[in-house]
Amino acid sequence: MSNWLPSLNALRAFEVTARKKSYRKAAEELGVTTAAVKQLVEKLENLLGEKLFLGRGQNLKITSVGEVGLEELSISFKQIERTVNRMKSYKNKNRLVITCEPSFASAWLVPRLNKFKTLNPSIEVLIDSSPKVVSLSDGSIDLAIRFGVNDYSSRLNVERLYDESLAPYCSPSLIHGSKKISKFSEIENYPLLRWDTSQFNWSNNTKRWMDWENWIKFAKLDTTLNLNYGPKFTEYNLALQCAIAGQGFILGSTPVLSDLIKKGLLIDPFNLSIKTDLGYDLVYEKKAFIKPEIEKFISWIVSEKKNN
Structure with missing residues (x-):
């Protein structure tokens, strides 16, 4: 049996073209010209004695022989990429x-x-x-x-x-002196800082728990409060700095914020840390x-x- 194998460049050109279903898009990914991709694919077809694609332009379709090669080659090139990255890592x-x-x-x-x-x-x-x-x-x-x-x-x-536990935290300066707060219902007199969790498309649980109205329901508190919403932040750390600066309450992690709590930068005036199913x-x-x-x-x- 012959040990002959086509060039990696030809195999790569075919794999990307089949995956993108376009010579032009394959050329963009590989950083070469469209003509170069077509030439490499044609060389592979000539060596195999089989057509790998039918049609042209937007109507490019992979043949049954091409389908067989695409699945195995995609796995192989991913493995090569992983191996090279591990070599770099070493x-x-x-x-x-x-x-x-x-x-x-x-x-x-x-x-x-x-x-x-x-x-x-x-x-x-x-x-x-x-x-x-x-x-x-x-x-x-x-x-x-x-x-x-x-x-x-x-x-x-x-x-x-x-395990995650969430509580409403604020700076001591927010509720200092005459502004002292004694019960949770009074939180409606203060801005509630929010974190935009729309980026967590992989975790509905995170979105659910980090919402003020949901947290109040989980804590079995008064859900009829007229909440006063403050700014919303795409980065949680900005919301946290805003809370430390005395600009409102934030839903915060009891274990993660432990150092800030020990230093007196944040307090939970209600002692209302609620255990979640997050971690x-x-x-x-x-x-x-x-x-x-x-x-x-x-x-x-x-x-x-x-x-x-």
């Missing part, structure tokens, strides 16, 4: 890349990160602060700290860091322990959580 083996939910990153992780650096001075830590669920499969991200995700792939290890999870690939840096960070953050 090259930077003293580098640890962590994708982290923004409020957890700024209020909990970053203030403690110097402790990890002191214990592990040779490890460079890069924090990607994003509310999006970033894939760990290509090896470019080592660890994730995710919020509000309930459905995880079986290839991932998941460790719960904190903060440490997530990593089951094969991630090939990097000792990952193992060290996991050990450190679990220990830090216990101390907290």
Whole structure:
């Protein structure tokens, strides 16, 4: 049996064209001319002795032979991409890349990160602060700290860091002196700061819990209050800074804001922390322990959580 194989360039040109159903769009993705893509696909067809596409332009259709190749080649090129990323990751083996939910990153992780650096001075830590669920499969991200995700792939290890509890927090200055508040119904006299959770299209639970009216229902409080809504923020950290500045109440995480609470920057005047079905999870690939840096960070953050 011959070990002959067509060129990777020809196979890649076919795979992208089949996926995009267009020579022009394939050329844009590959960064070459449309003519070059067509030429590579034609070479592959000549070598195989089979047509891979019928029609032209917007009417390009893949043949049955092409369909067979598309599925396998798409999987193969994704595997090649993952392998190359893992090779790059190994090259930077003293580098640890962590994708982290923004409020957890700024209020909990970053203030403690110097402790990890002191214990592990040779490890460079890069924090990607994003509310999006970033894939760990290509090896470019080592660890994730995710919020509000309930459905995880079986290839991932998941460790719960904190169960989420939410309470209305404000700066002591907001209710100081004559403005002192004694019961929850008086909250209607203060601005309620809001977080725009429309970006969480993967987590309806997060949207549900971070809504003031829903939280009041969950807390079994008076739902007829005339709520006074303040600004809405696309970034939770901006809403948090607004609350610290004494500009209103914010729904905040009791475990994540613990340092700010201990420092007296935020208070829960009603003692109304409500446990939710959300949580903060440490997530990593089951094969991630090939990097000792990952193992060290996991050990450190679990220990830090216990101390907290």
